[in-house]
Amino acid sequence: MKAGKLDTETLRQIVLNKITYHREEVMVRPNIGEDCAVVDFGEYACVLSTDPITGAANEVGRLAVHISCNDIASSGVEPLGLLLTIMAPEGTAVEEIRQVMEQASETAAALQVEIIGGHTEITSAVNRIIVSATAIGRQRKDKVVLSQGAKIGNAILMTKSAGLEGTAILAYDHEERLKKELGSPVIEAAKKMVDQISVIPEGKIAGEVGVSSMHDVTEGGLLGALWELCEASKVGAHLYEDEIPIAPETEKICSFFQIDPLKLISSGCMLMTVEKEKEKELLEKLRERGIPAAVIGEIVESGRYLVKDSRKTVVEPPERDELFKVI
Incomplete structure (x- = not known):
């Protein structure tokens, strides 16, 4: 098997279909496109998500916190704890572990999330530091936003720009090589993208406005996230290529490595669907908080297409992320 997360059909057949025991307290179970599990705790629901950092060699402590907390935010929830x-x-070296924990602690504090437990181990089972994080949030049961809520006629919005996290990872991990080809200003700007990876602010705003669905754009990039959201909601989509924001640093780095920015890991970018009547309100509230956002498509009954002029390209199920072509 190739590096990267399992393709959709393999995941369904050998992982999801093997989970046979269900408890009545579980409101949301593992499914294609769902970012979080949700458990009924009476008036409130406990929202949980877990993710490892495997595609980056630098900033892994910071990335681990952001990635798991972002999944919680995609449910319209503010994360409160982290394992x-x-x-x-x-x-x-001891200093390497210290650096990971300093990154994680600093990032968690900035997000007002407490690190409440976990495990640290030296093992021959890995060849570089791997950090896995589980985030926990709490929300009223009737306020939880799911990936499966998109409705026909909804507008599709995204925040920030496609390929955001992947751009930062490549800039850190291939810094000297890229500086020689693209220049220091481009690479320094790309590295600073790591500071935009949290989607907690936009997740909270979207939850307040009342979006129909949200999905954190991670491995598989924007196109992978769109396919997963549509699969969860059993709908189609038209995504307008010319409306998708892509930072110039991302375009240059992706061109250098000959990879597709729309299929590049993009934590920091949130995909949302919302009723047309709420579209303006959502955009205004995001921009008031200094969060760039754009309407990039609409939900339709069937067919998942990337549209440019008169050309329609089918959006396929996500395979391995473009990042793994480089690392």
Whole structure:
């Protein structure tokens, strides 16, 4: 098997279909396109999500916190707690573990999320530091936003720009090589994209406005996230290529590595669907908070297409992320 997350059909057949025991307290179970599990705790629901950082060699402590907290935010929930597991190869220096924890602690504090537990281990099972994080949030049951809520006629919005996280990872991990080809200003700007990776502010705003669905754009990029959201909601979509924001740094780095920015891991970018009547309000509230946002498409009954002029390209189920073509 190739590096990257399992393709959709393999995931369904050998993972999801093997989960056979269900409890009545579980409101949202594992499914294609769903970012979080949701458990009934009476008036409130507990929202949980877990993710590892495997595609980056630098800033893994910071990324681990953001990635899991972003999943919680995609449910319109503010995360409150975090569990961290750090697996490091034999020979790892104490200073490397310290750096990961300093990054994680600083990032969690900035998000007002407490690190409430976890595990740290040196093991021959890995060849570089791997950090896995589980985030926890709490929300009233009737306020939880799911990936499966998109409705025909909804506008599709995205925040920030496509390929955001992947751009930062590549800039950090291939810094000297890229500086020689693209220049220091481009690479320094690309590295600063790591500061935009949290989607907690937009998740909270979207929850307040009342969006129909949200999906954090992670591995598989914007096109993968769109397909997953549509699959969860059993709908189609028209995504307008010319309306999709892509930062110039992303375009240059992706061109250098000959990869597609629309299929590049994009944490920091949130995909949302909303009733047309609420579209203006949502855009205004996002922009008031300094969060760039754009309407990039609409939900339709069937067919998932990337549209440019008169050309329609079918959006396929996500395969391995473009990042793995480089690393």
